[in-house]
Amino acid sequence: MRRAVVGLWAGVLACKPAPDASVLVAPTRGQRPPSRHAAGEQVDANVPLQQGGVISLAELRGKVVVLEVVDAAHRDAAVEAEYAAVLARFAGRVEVVMVSLDADGWVGDVPPFVLGWDPQGALAARLLAASVPTVLLLDPAGRVVTQYSGARQPNHAALIAALHEALARAAPA
Numbered sequence: 388m389r390r391a392v393v394g395l396w397a398g399v400l401a402c403k404p405a406p407d408a409s410v411l412v413a414p415t416r417g418q419r420p421p422s423r424h425a426a427g428e429q430v431d432a433n434v435p436l437q438q439g440g441v442i443s444l445a446e447l448r449g450k451v452v453v454l455e456v457v458d459a460a461h462r463d464a465a466v467e468a469e470y471a472a473v474l475a476r477f478a479g480r481v482e483v484v485m486v487s488l489d490a491d492g493w494v495g496d497v498p499p500f501v502l503g504w505d506p507q508g509a510l511a512a513r514l515l516a517a518s519v520p521t522v523l524l525l526d527p528a529g530r531v532v533t534q535y536s537g538a539r540q541p542n543h544a545a546l547i548a549a550l551h552e553a554l555a556r557a558a559p560a
Contacts, residue, residue, distance in 0.1 A: 421536035422523060423515035429529045430454070432510060434486055434503035437493065442484070442501060444529055451532075451553045452525040453483045453546075456505070456516045459492020466543055471499045473547070477554055486510055488519065524549055527557045 424430050433441045444452065453470065470483045483500035487493060488511060493502060505511055514521065521536040524546055533549045535542035 421517050421521050421534045422531075424523065424531045424534070426531050426533065428531050430514075430523060430525055430531060431529065432513060434484055434501070434510060435505065437487065437502045437504040442503070444484075444525070447482050447484075447525075448529055449527050450479075451477075451481045451527060451550060451557060452529070453481070453522065453550065454486070454525060455484070455520055455522045456486045456488065456511045456514065457520040458488040461519050462492050463539055463543075466539060467498065467500075469543075469547060473550065474499050480554060480557070481550070522546055524553060526553055 431444055433443050435441050444454070467485075470485075473481055474483060484503055485498070485500050486503035486505050488505055488508060503510070511521070514523075517536040519536075520539070521534070522542075523534040524532040526532050532553050533546060535546060
């Protein structure tokens, strides 16, 4: 039994992200990374939309994308207002895709961002989202720039700074 437990812990510890993985707050021992995607890795997924239909992340290539998996209990008005301001300021260059694990928190709302819907958690499972919220910042080629999961602060402020940096790097010539 002891050998099985030691082997299990060795396997868990081997799953730590690489030291250069772009995680805003590094997982502590026993925590897993925010998603299965490492920095620089391309994310391809189809996101079911709350109003019906599907959007492919590949359709958003050429834009910097914030992909956030969240539920109604973890909505944050300040974060959503900040996303709206970024969308207004950088129209056509950035897209925010919030993927709701439940639709209840957005009933009657018409958000300025793309609202995905994942009530069975299929997309969250595919991403191996560590917790709610899980947020990935993708460059115009769809590659992970940075990501975080869990507590909004200080993670969200760092994500917004990385978003501005990604937009500056992708600025039209």
